[in-house]
Amino acid sequence: xPEQPVRARLVDVAHAAGVSKATVSKVLNGRQxxxxxxxTRRRIHEVAEELGYRPHxxxxxxxxxxxxxxxxxxxxxxNPTYVTIARGAYQRARELGYxxxxxxxxxxxxxxxxxxxxxxxxxxxxxxxxxxxxxxxLLETLSRSPVPHVFLNRxxxxxxxxxxxxxxxxxxxxxxxxxxxxxxxxGHIAGPPxxxxxxxxxxxxxxxxxxxxxxxxxxxxxxxTEDGGGFAARELLRPPAGSARPPVTALxxxxxxxxxxxxxxxxxxxxxxxxxxxxxxxxxxxxxxxLHPPLTTVAMPLxxxxxxxxxALVATIEGRPVGDVVVPTEPRLVLxxxxxxPAGPGGTP
Amino acid sequence: xPEQPVRARLVDVAHAAGVSKATVSKVLNGRQxxxxxxxTRRRIHEVAEELGYRPHxxxxxxxxxxxxxxxxxxxxxxNPTYVTIARGAYQRARELGYxxxxxxxxxxxxxxxxxxxxxxxxxxxxxxxxxxxxxxxLLETLSRSPVPHVFLNRxxxxxxxxxxxxxxxxxxxxxxxxxxxxxxxxGHIAGPPxxxxxxxxxxxxxxxxxxxxxxxxxxxxxxxTEDGGGFAARELLRPPAGSARPPVTALxxxxxxxxxxxxxxxxxxxxxxxxxxxxxxxxxxxxxxxLHPPLTTVAMPLxxxxxxxxxALVATIEGRPVGDVVVPTEPRLVLxxxxxxPAGPGGTP
DNA sequence: CCGTCCAAGGAAACCGGTTGACTGAAACTT
DNA sequence: AAGTTTCAGTCAACCGGTTTCCTTGGACGG
Numbered sequence: 001x002p003e004q005p006v007r008a009r010l011v012d013v014a015h016a017a018g019v020s021k022a023t024v025s026k027v028l029n030g031r032q033x034x035x036x037x038x039x040t041r042r043r044i045h046e047v048a049e050e051l052g053y054r055p056h057x058x059x060x061x062x063x064x065x066x067x068x069x070x071x072x073x074x075x076x077x078x079n080p081t082y083v084t085i086a087r088g089a090y091q092r093a094r095e096l097g098y099x100x101x102x103x104x105x106x107x108x109x110x111x112x113x114x115x116x117x118x119x120x121x122x123x124x125x126x127x128x129x130x131x132x133x134x135x136x137x138l139l140e141t142l143s144r145s146p147v148p149h150v151f152l153n154r155x156x157x158x159x160x161x162x163x164x165x166x167x168x169x170x171x172x173x174x175x176x177x178x179x180x181x182x183x184x185x186x187g188h189i190a191g192p193p194x195x196x197x198x199x200x201x202x203x204x205x206x207x208x209x210x211x212x213x214x215x216x217x218x219x220x221x222x223x224x225t226e227d228g229g230g231f232a233a234r235e236l237l238r239p240p241a242g243s244a245r246p247p248v249t250a251l252x253x254x255x256x257x258x259x260x261x262x263x264x265x266x267x268x269x270x271x272x273x274x275x276x277x278x279x280x281x282x283x284x285x286x287x288x289x290x291l292h293p294p295l296t297t298v299a300m301p302l303x304x305x306x307x308x309x310x311x312a313l314v315a316t317i318e319g320r321p322v323g324d325v326v327v328p329t330e331p332r333l334v335l336x337x338x339x340x341x342p343a344g345p346g347g348t349p
Numbered sequence: 350x351p352e353q354p355v356r357a358r359l360v361d362v363a364h365a366a367g368v369s370k371a372t373v374s375k376v377l378n379g380r381q382x383x384x385x386x387x388x389t390r391r392r393i394h395e396v397a398e399e400l401g402y403r404p405h406x407x408x409x410x411x412x413x414x415x416x417x418x419x420x421x422x423x424x425x426x427x428n429p430t431y432v433t434i435a436r437g438a439y440q441r442a443r444e445l446g447y448x449x450x451x452x453x454x455x456x457x458x459x460x461x462x463x464x465x466x467x468x469x470x471x472x473x474x475x476x477x478x479x480x481x482x483x484x485x486x487l488l489e490t491l492s493r494s495p496v497p498h499v500f501l502n503r504x505x506x507x508x509x510x511x512x513x514x515x516x517x518x519x520x521x522x523x524x525x526x527x528x529x530x531x532x533x534x535x536g537h538i539a540g541p542p543x544x545x546x547x548x549x550x551x552x553x554x555x556x557x558x559x560x561x562x563x564x565x566x567x568x569x570x571x572x573x574t575e576d577g578g579g580f581a582a583r584e585l586l587r588p589p590a591g592s593a594r595p596p597v598t599a600l601x602x603x604x605x606x607x608x609x610x611x612x613x614x615x616x617x618x619x620x621x622x623x624x625x626x627x628x629x630x631x632x633x634x635x636x637x638x639x640l641h642p643p644l645t646t647v648a649m650p651l652x653x654x655x656x657x658x659x660x661a662l663v664a665t666i667e668g669r670p671v672g673d674v675v676v677p678t679e680p681r682l683v684l685x686x687x688x689x690x691p692a693g694p695g696g697t698p
Numbered sequence: 699c700c701g702t703c704c705a706a707g708g709a710a711a712c713c714g715g716t717t718g719a720c721t722g723a724a725a726c727t728t
Numbered sequence: 729a730a731g732t733t734t735c736a737g738t739c740a741a742c743c744g745g746t747t748t749c750c751t752t753g754g755a756c757g758g
Contacts, residue, residue: 007469010745020708025746033747035705054469058407058416059744062713067407069472077435077451078635083426090453099472102426102451104439120356120403122714123418123448123472226639257636264639286427287606290575290613292641359715369738374716382718384735408714411743471744701757708751719739726733 008051017047024048028055061122069099069124070313072306073115073138075131077104079224081255081283081302082130085153088306089128096314098125105131105138119147126313132156134194148316152309155196155324161316162324163309167197168204170298170331174252174280175208177296177333182341183278185216187236187248189258191224201254201282216247222258229258233265237277246271249342250278256285259295263338274340284334293337301329357400366396373397377404410471418448418473419662421655422487424480426453428573430604430632430651431479434501437655438477445663447474454480454487468496475666477658481505483543497665501658504545504673510665511673512658516546517553519647519680523601523629524557526645526682531690532627534565536585536597538607540573550603550631565596571607578607582614586626595620598691599627605634608644612687623689633683642686650678 014024019040026034027044047053061067072089074082086102093100101124105115115138118124126148132139133154142149155162171188178186188205191198202219209217220235222228232253237246246269253259259281266277273279273293281288284299304327315322363373368389375383376393396402410416421438423431435451442449450473467473475497481488482503491498504511520537527535537554540547551568558566569584571577581602586595595618602608608630615626622628622642630637633648653676664671 009743019706021745022709022747023707026707029746031747034707037706040706054466056411056744057470057472058410059471059713060746061407062405062411062715063744063746064713065746077426077432078429080427080429086426087453099467102453104436104451117403118448121406122408123406226635230639260636260639264641264643267641286575287609290579290609292613292616294613358713368736370715371717371739372737375737378716380717383737386736389736405714408743409716411745412714412716413743414716699758703754703756705754706752709749711748712746714743716742718741721738722736724733724735727731728729 007056008048008053010053010055013044013048013051013053016051017044019044028053066125066317067122068097069101070126070128070310070317071101071103071115071118071124072128073103073105073131075105075133076224079255079257080285080287081300084285084302085130085306085309088303089310090306092307092310093314096310098310098314100128100310105129119145126150126317128152128309128313130154130309132196148313150309150312150316152305153197160321160323161312163305163312163327164196164325165300165302165305165327166330167200167300170282170300171201171204171252172208173331173333174282174298175205175212175214177335177339178250178252178278178280179212179214181250181278181339183250184214184342185248186214186250186252187233188217188219189229189232189236189251189253189262190219190221191254191258192228193221198254205252218248224255224257226257226261226264229253229255229261230265231261232258233262234269237266237269237271246277248277250280250339252280252282254282256281256283256288256295256297258282259288259297259338260291263291263295274338275343278339278342280339284332288334289336291338296336296339297334299332299334301327301331304329356405357397357402359402359404362393362397362400362402365400366393368393377402415474415666416472417446418450419475419477419659419666420450420452420467420473421477422452422454422480424454424482425573426451428604428606429634429636430649433634433651434479434655434658437652438659439655441656441659442663445659447659447663449477449659454478468494475499475662477501477662479503479658481545497662499658499662499665501654502546509670509672510661512654512661512676513545513674514649514651514654514676515679516549516649519631519649520550520553520601521557522680522682523631523647524554524561524563526684526688527599527601527627527629528561528563530599530627530688532599533563533691534597535563535599535601536582537566537568538578538581538585538600538602538611539568539570540603540607541577542570547603554601567597573604573606575606575610575613578602578604578610579614580610581607582611583618586615586618586620595626597626599629599688601629601631603631605630605632605637605644605646607631608637608646608687609640612640612644623687624692627688627691629688633681637683638685640687645685645688646683648681648683650676650680653678 014021090100130152132151150161152163190202220232222232281295281297284297288295312322363370439449479501481500499510501512539551569581571581630644630646633646637644
């Protein structure tokens with residue numbers, strides 16, 4: 001019999017190593033407040049390894065230590081943006097000795113239920129919240145409970161717990177690109193109102209459009225989905241009374257799905273991409289390269305957002321809160337076939 | 350002060366209700382082996398509610414009860430197929446009083462590490478494994494440990510723990526549709542070899558193509574990604590020596606991403622969809638309706654797969670294993686613009 | 699040579715539940 | 729009236745760690 005099938009417990013390790021539970025616990029947790037001979041330390045590690053010892057997380061949590069787990073709450077699993085964030089978070093958490101769990105916070109379904117429960121029930125030490133929005137019941141709950149948490153991507157003003165990317169910069173990058181191609185009328189498909197990145201991106205878009213002296217910079221809001229992008233695109237492309245051509249020659253969307261929906265709408269309207277309308281999406285994901293035409297996007301540092309958020313949360317858990325953080329990596333333009341010089345009369349002024 | 354900020358403990362509830370810990374525990378867990386006056390029972394529930402009592406999961410787990418949590422292991426978060434499965438699983442788990450956690454089992458990254466750890470560390474009671482593949486180190490680990498688990502989507506022969514969909518039927522549905530339109534040469538883009546649904550779908554495709562008397566039914570394998578679909582499509586569409594036209598007039602892919610990649614490849618080859626090549630994808634997700642052209646798909650009962658898997662796992666955990674399960678809902682064809690009658694000489698024989 | 703200090707580790711309480719054995723009182727038998 | 733059930737709960741051990749104080753034996757200082 002190679003090994004006993006039951007879990008090895010701390011006491012088993014202690015017994016096999018000829019020391020007490022206390023010693024094993026301290027050694028394995030690398031505590032400094034105990035002096036042990038190097039040889040004893042080595043033996044303990046060896047035995048633990050050999051027995052395949054895994055501390056029981058419940059027991060640890062009970063004994064006052066932490067669970068070494070955090071949970072990432074995302075608004076929509078279907079949004080691939082969050083997948084990248086989640087990977088970053090997971091990886092960094094592992095490096096720090098934590099386990100990162102993933103939970104979908106689909107609007108309303110939960111109310112404030114199961115997520116603060118994750119903490120209340122002692123399953124996790126803290127929350128990474130990517131699903132914050134004004135009025136979310138969870139915010140109320142968090143504000144009067146001591147649960148460590150950080151907000152990522154979507155931020156909560158004044159919380160001092162926001163981890164974000166330079167979203168404003170993404171608007172600038174997209175606009176600079178389109179402006180450089182000669183576009184003078186660019187529409188922006190924003191995300192739902194009230195959500196931080198939506199607002200920030202929109203403000204930055206308007207501000208920079210102004211700075212560049214664009215002729216027109218209309219904005220329409222929509223969900224981060226294909227449908228949301230489709231509806232908004234139709235709105236922005238509707239020719240003004242007395243005209244036959246759309247009022248803009250390019251669209252910048254807030255999400256990749258919106259861009260896909262917008263592209264479908266553009267074609268439905270009998271327009272060509274990029275000849276009649278250029279499209280720039282946001283968040284670069286594999287599918288962008290395979291669309292027709294391949295989609296030019298602004299790549300956001302999603303993975304880094306995930307890692308930075310974990311860093312901030314773990315710091316908070318360990319009692320050294322860090323304040324708001326902005327991921328330093330800048331948005332980057334990924335040039336593909338959905339953008340081109342505008343055609344028609346006023347091509348390049 | 351509306352309520353004390355500290356967690357209410359079992360003993361607090363007991364004290365407030367004027368009974369013992371044991372009674373509270375038994376009442377709240379709905380145990381039958383104890384008789385209590387209805388009035389006492391009511392009072393306990395009231396007090397627990399009022400105090401916002403949440404049992405500490407670690408303590409419960411320690412005390413020999415279960416953690417009331419399961420984990421879903423999926424091979425790729427980026428694959429939206431699994432999102433639907435995860436939702437079904439999550440929802441059903443909640444209904445059964447369990448919490449469903451999500452973890453990505455990205456190939457090799459983990460080896461057999463953190464997942465059986467989830468159980469070893471007592472974080473979950475069982476695993477929903479959607480990432481099984483031959484030689485996966487986890488399989489070895491599971492076979493000699495008593496961790497409750499079921500395999501979903503991807504099955505393990507002879508395990509008696511498989512929860513699957515009628516994948517074979519999806520090939521039949523797709524082929525019937527294409528055959529009905531007049532196609533006599535259909536290619537299949539299969540998933541990676543060795544993975545159950547890939548093999549099953551491929552076998553069923555070949556068998557049914559034979560039954561229908563198709564002139565040609567070539568198969569190419571590729572990853573479930575856009576690139577995988579793109580490469581496989583090029584292979585299947587390469588004209589035979591001495592000919593100028595592709596050997597097939599339609600493609601049936603194993604995933605939605607493959608279909609997207611295949612569509613891009615088809616266009617790259619200067620062919621039109623659906624006039625020159627029809628495309629049927631697998632798994633119906635929102636984006637399919639927004640592609641160009643909108644993609645005809647075979648919708649699989651993914652949500653039901655998730656719920657069924659949880660049912661099976663919970664049954665296993667509670668000591669009444671159920672054996673292999675096939676979700677009864679049949680695949681359903683969702684007709685869109687990517688399929689049409691084949692053009693050219695032999696349109697309809 | 700005796701007291702002190704330090705290195706090395708141990709004993710036991712405790713975390714918050716669960717559980718099976720047990721008990722006191724009331725009700726029912728015979 | 730005494731014995732037996734049933735009812736309505738209670739007791740206390742236990743789950744597997746962590747942590748706070750102790751203990752002990754030898755080295756060292758004076």
